[in-house]
Amino acid sequence: MISLCLQCCPLDLGAAFELVQLICDLEKEKRPETEFWLIYRKDVPLWVPREFEKLAKHKFGRAQAFMARNYDVGWPSGSNMLAMSSMMEMSILCRQGTCRNPAFLLFEPDCVPLAFDWIDQLSAEWDLTKAEGREAFGHWNMPGSIPDNLHMNGNACFKADFFDLHPQWHVGSGNQGWDFFYRQNYISISRDSYAIQQYYNAPTISQESLESVEKHGRRPALLHGIKDGSARRGVRTMLFRPVST
Numbered sequence: 001m002i003s004l005c006l007q008c009c010p011l012d013l014g015a016a017f018e019l020v021q022l023i024c025d026l027e028k029e030k031r032p033e034t035e036f037w038l039i040y041r042k043d044v045p046l047w048v049p050r051e052f053e054k055l056a057k058h059k060f061g062r063a064q065a066f067m068a069r070n071y072d073v074g075w076p077s078g079s080n081m082l083a084m085s086s087m088m089e090m091s092i093l094c095r096q097g098t099c100r101n102p103a104f105l106l107f108e109p110d111c112v113p114l115a116f117d118w119i120d121q122l123s124a125e126w127d128l129t130k131a132e133g134r135e136a137f138g139h140w141n142m143p144g145s146i147p148d149n150l151h152m153n154g155n156a157c158f159k160a161d162f163f164d165l166h167p168q169w170h171v172g173s174g175n176q177g178w179d180f181f182y183r184q185n186y187i188s189i190s191r192d193s194y195a196i197q198q199y200y201n202a203p204t205i206s207q208e209s210l211e212s213v214e215k216h217g218r219r220p221a222l223l224h225g226i227k228d229g230s231a232r233r234g235v236r237t238m239l240f241r242p243v244s245t
Contacts, residue, residue, distance in 0.1 A: 001123045002157055003035035003104040004060075005090055007082050010044050015109035018232050020052060024059045026116050026239070032061035034119060035101060037093070039086040041068050041078070062098070080178045083154055084163075084170035091163035099160055102126070107155045111224045112231040114213065116239060121221035125195045126157055132191060135159040139215075139224065140192035141200070151183030152190045153198055155224040194218040199225040210234040 004023070008016045016038075023036075036056045040048050049065030056063030068085035072078045086106055093099035103126045115121065129137045138156025141149070154177065159165065166189075172181030179186060197213055197220040199205065205226050211234075213223055223231060 001033050001101050002119065002126050003037065003090075003099055003101040003160070004119070005037045005039060005086050005104045005106050007086050007106070007108050008038055008040040008044060008048065009078060009082060010041065012109040013044065013048065015229065015232075017051070017055075018229060019109050019112065020055050022232055022235065023113060024055055025236075026113060026118070027059040028116075030059050030061070031119070033101075034060050035099060035104075036060040036063040037089070037099075037104075038065040039068050039082065039089055040065055041082055042071050043073075062100075076172075076177045077174055080171045083178055087158070087163040087170060090158075091161045094160040095164070101160060102130070103157050103159055105155075105157050105222075107222070107224070110227055111155055111222055112226065112235050113221065114210075114219065114223055114235065115221055118221040121195055122157055125193050125221075129157070129191055129193075134189055134191050135162060135165065136186065136190040137193040137196070138190060139196045139198040140187070140190075141198070150187060151180050152186045152192070153196075153200070153224065154179035155198070155222075156190070156196065195221045197223050199223065202226050204228045204230045205234065206230075207234050207237060211238055 038052045052065045053063055066089050068082050069088060070081040070085045072081040090104050105122060125137055136156055136158045138152045140152050169182045169185050170178055172178040194216040197215040202225050
């Protein structure tokens with residue numbers, strides 16, 4: 001089983017809480033073995049950790065919000081620092097025995113689950129990843145045919161103590177995202193998975209397109225990159241559609 005680790009900054013609070021509510025609504029019963037963590041930037045409102053825990057504890061065995069240990073704003077510095085803080089926090093929770101799962105999904109509010117059993121699908125992919133001796137899986141970006149552009153997007157699943165294993169693979173430069181700056185490192189220990197698909201920086205998505213998303217000929221468990229609320233609304237329409245009699 002994997003844990004969930006959602007990143008949150010003041011710019012995406014609305015999307016983050018819509019996503020948290022959707023994730024909770026997808027679970028018909030409480031999942032005692034699943035952990036849901038929120039890593040939030042220090043400039044988010046004080047109600048954020050309280051409301052997150054109130055929502056998530058109803059459906060997940062362990063749910064807690066932590067303030068990011070590093071801080072910056074803007075892109076890519078703000079995103080890089082928040083991601084590093086999330087990786088760091090997961091390793092600390094792992095060392096403490098608070099995080100009891102072997103891996104976690106690091107994700108942002110522009111991600112959306114595509115199935116009721118999305119966590120189980122990602123957990124099964126982690127078992128396969130571990131069996132192959134790798135430490136992460138996600139969506140490999142392959143724009144064009146330039147080898148140097150090959151990289152794994154940071155919305156991905158990682159070994160729980162990943163930060164302790166690779167403490168130098170975070171933050172990167174001031175003009176590139178961490179996942180691209182360290183792309184060769186991450187490609188070397190990861191695998192491209194059908195379970196996570198990406199439409200990078202897509203402004204919106206139609207219902208028809210959402211319901212036809214595929215990767216490697218299969219239906220993914222998670223879609224990343226839709227910037228408005230259309231994917232979250234579309235998933236509700238798709239999965240909670242009344243059954244005709």
